[in-house]
Amino acid sequence: ALSDRLEGIFARIRGRGRLSEDDVDEVLREIRLALLEADVNFRVVKNFIARVREDLVGSELSKALNPFQQVVQAVHRELINTLGGETLRITYASRPPTVVLMAGLQGSGKTTNSAKLARWFKSQGRNPLLVGADLQRPAAVEQLRTLGNQIEVPVFSEPTDPVSVARAGLAEARRLGRDVVIVDTAGRLAIDQEMMEQVRQISEAVQPHYTFLVIDAMTGQDAVNTAEAFHATLELDGVILTKLDGDARGGAALSVKEVVGKPIAFASTGEKLKDFDLFHPDRLAGRILG
Amino acid sequence: ALRRSKIDDETWEELEYALIGADVGVEATQELLDHLRERVRAEGMTEGSELLDALKGEMKTRLSGYDRELHHAETSPSVWLFVGVNGVGKTTTIGKVAKREIDAGRTVVMAAGDTFRAAAAEQLETWADRVGAECVRGNEGGDPSAVIYDAVERAAAINADVVLADTAGRLHTKVNLMEELRKVRRVAEKGAGTVSEVLLVLDATTGQNGLVQAQQFTEAVDLTGVVLTKLDGSAKGGIIFAIQEKLGIPVKLVGLGETVDDLVPFDPDEFVEALFA
Ligand SMILES: Nc1nc2c(ncn2[C@@H]2O[C@H](COP(=O)(O)OP(=O)(O)OP(=O)(O)O)[C@@H](O)[C@H]2O)c(=O)[nH]1
Ligand SMILES: Nc1nc2c(ncn2[C@@H]2O[C@H](COP(=O)(O)OP(=O)(O)OP(=O)(O)O)[C@@H](O)[C@H]2O)c(=O)[nH]1
Numbered sequence: 001a002l003s004d005r006l007e008g009i010f011a012r013i014r015g016r017g018r019l020s021e022d023d024v025d026e027v028l029r030e031i032r033l034a035l036l037e038a039d040v041n042f043r044v045v046k047n048f049i050a051r052v053r054e055d056l057v058g059s060e061l062s063k064a065l066n067p068f069q070q071v072v073q074a075v076h077r078e079l080i081n082t083l084g085g086e087t088l089r090i091t092y093a094s095r096p097p098t099v100v101l102m103a104g105l106q107g108s109g110k111t112t113n114s115a116k117l118a119r120w121f122k123s124q125g126r127n128p129l130l131v132g133a134d135l136q137r138p139a140a141v142e143q144l145r146t147l148g149n150q151i152e153v154p155v156f157s158e159p160t161d162p163v164s165v166a167r168a169g170l171a172e173a174r175r176l177g178r179d180v181v182i183v184d185t186a187g188r189l190a191i192d193q194e195m196m197e198q199v200r201q202i203s204e205a206v207q208p209h210y211t212f213l214v215i216d217a218m219t220g221q222d223a224v225n226t227a228e229a230f231h232a233t234l235e236l237d238g239v240i241l242t243k244l245d246g247d248a249r250g251g252a253a254l255s256v257k258e259v260v261g262k263p264i265a266f267a268s269t270g271e272k273l274k275d276f277d278l279f280h281p282d283r284l285a286g287r288i289l290g
Numbered sequence: 291a292l293r294r295s296k297i298d299d300e301t302w303e304e305l306e307y308a309l310i311g312a313d314v315g316v317e318a319t320q321e322l323l324d325h326l327r328e329r330v331r332a333e334g335m336t337e338g339s340e341l342l343d344a345l346k347g348e349m350k351t352r353l354s355g356y357d358r359e360l361h362h363a364e365t366s367p368s369v370w371l372f373v374g375v376n377g378v379g380k381t382t383t384i385g386k387v388a389k390r391e392i393d394a395g396r397t398v399v400m401a402a403g404d405t406f407r408a409a410a411a412e413q414l415e416t417w418a419d420r421v422g423a424e425c426v427r428g429n430e431g432g433d434p435s436a437v438i439y440d441a442v443e444r445a446a447a448i449n450a451d452v453v454l455a456d457t458a459g460r461l462h463t464k465v466n467l468m469e470e471l472r473k474v475r476r477v478a479e480k481g482a483g484t485v486s487e488v489l490l491v492l493d494a495t496t497g498q499n500g501l502v503q504a505q506q507f508t509e510a511v512d513l514t515g516v517v518l519t520k521l522d523g524s525a526k527g528g529i530i531f532a533i534q535e536k537l538g539i540p541v542k543l544v545g546l547g548e549t550v551d552d553l554v555p556f557d558p559d560e561f562v563e564a565l566f567a
């Protein structure tokens with residue numbers, strides 16, 4: 001863990017009484033390694049370390065009673081600032097329904113989390129409609145229908161094409177008086193031009209109030225590429241971080257947040273539909289540091 | 291490609307970024323570059339291009355020499371178990387492997403061993419229909435071991451060559467689910483079947499947790515290989531380097547897409563070239 005690594009360094013320099021530039025560099029090197037091991041993207045780490053260095057240089061570490069504590073706190077603080085900022089507060093469309101679009105790589109958890117989000121909206125007193133716009137994965141619509149049944153949320157789909165389904169789903173929501181529409185889409189590669197164009201067209205057709213990138217917490221360095229591409233194509237409003245019930249450090253969240261600049265809105269912490277809540281940056285900060 | 295012609299600090303930094311950026315991981319990267327530094331001293335390399343070639347060569351050498359065959363047991367049916375965390379591509383991979391086996395003239399029975407997730411059996415049944423394989427399933431919420439046992443009995447009855455057993459995605463942190471997987475493996479061999487492959491399906495976008503997954507899954511069910519999926523994306527899957535080096539588990543197959551033909555044998559040379567592309 002980072003604390004153990006730093007303890008070793010500080011034990012060695014404690015006797016000296018003041019921290020030199022080299023000491024600070026050594027500490028920052030350890031932090032860098034810890035962040036890379038936590039899957040934070042190496043470019044993001046570089047910028048992050050530069051910010052922490054600035055904090056430390058200004059903080060008169062050499063005079064501190066416990067410089068070790070100060071360093072860990074500085075890093076922790078900087079992590080929370082980067083991951084947190086303002087929590088996403090869902091504001092509803094003045095003219096319903098509020099449209100939510102779910103996008104992301106294959107297998108990240110979009111379909112399951114579309115249902116979780118629907119359940120969450122119900123708990124907020126809303127009446128969501130789920131729209132199954134993934135017509136490509138075998139039994140994708142069945143999967144969404146099964147989940148919809150479990151939480152008594154209607155599911156709309158039709159065997160036409162994803163853009164038409166999304167559009168028809170929005171019309172259906174208006175017809176049924178549902179005030180939130182959640183559109184599930186097929187998993188797609190960020191480098192698949194055709195599929196990225198398709199999701200852009202879906203977005204164009206339904207004009208989402210919220211577009212969420214669904215990201216798996218165990219994603220490695222590539223999270224930056226994914227986030228940049230989806231953000232460029234769709235203009236994201238937030239991120240949903242999934243599979244946080246695993247033991248991946250979750251550094252991809254830091255990379256994505258840094259690159260997209262939008263809040264991590266929700267955290268999925270298990271396979272059941274109830275394992276879903278608003279995101280808390282402080283928990284993830286501790287986990288990334290290890 | 292290294293921009294500098296002469297080897298300097300920036301050259302080493304570029305190589306480090308290429309490896310880290312490919313998810314090779316801090317420890318493996320440091321080890322590879324330390325070894326390379328020794329070679330530079332010993333062999334007197336001066337050009338950046340020499341250095342890159344040496345690194346590629348080193349990685350290719352270390353990745354080669356593993357058993358990448360998918361083995362059939364002495365007596366049919368063989369059972370190939372597909373395991374891994376959620377969403378990595380187990381079910382889709384079974385569809386592809388089934389096609390591969392059928393094209394090679396073998397009969398396949400699929401076992402819908404994911405009795406938990408919504409529409410999991412329906413998803414596998416679609417693949418079975420597509421490739422011309424039988425699919426044995428149970429009820430949602432049923433015992434996965436029972437489904438796989440039934441599939442093996444069915445395979446024996448029709449003289450099928452191989453049972454491809456799907457299992458529910460599970461995080462290795464879930465003690466009860468890993469115990470369930472151990473039971474699945476035991477029961478798969480109780481009847482007429484022989485488990486001759488236990489394949490960890492691993493998503494190429496996975497970071498350092500991939501090594502932990504391999505460690506935990508092999509401890510539970512003794513892995514014979516890895517299927518690395520979604521390598522058609524921009525992620526490089528570099529974590530398999532540590533998986534092979536530290537655990538000795540070979541990558542046998544690579545998934546390159548979502549259709550039935552998007553499966554190729556793992557080629558160490560291609561993998562290393564793509565890593566630095
Ligand atoms: N353990 C765990 N599993 C999750 C979580 N969220 C989703 N899953 C599981 O992850 C797997 C993939 O979820 P899906 O909802 O099918 O993912 P998807 O993004 O819709 O997949 P595609 O449509 O194929 O791109 C399923 O097994 C889910 O049950 C989570 O927070 N924790
Ligand atoms: N691009 C790409 N997508 C893949 C590949 N393999 C699987 N997928 C996609 O990944 C998603 C998840 O695949 P599944 O086969 O459902 O994964 P799984 O491991 O069975 O998921 P769970 O049973 O929910 O744990 C689907 O959208 C697949 O089409 C691959 O090699 N490349």
Ligand SMILES: [Mg+2]
Pocket residue numbers: 110111112134137140185186187
């Ligand atoms: Mg889906």
Ligand SMILES: [Mg+2]
Pocket residue numbers: 380381382404410456457458459
């Ligand atoms: Mg599956």
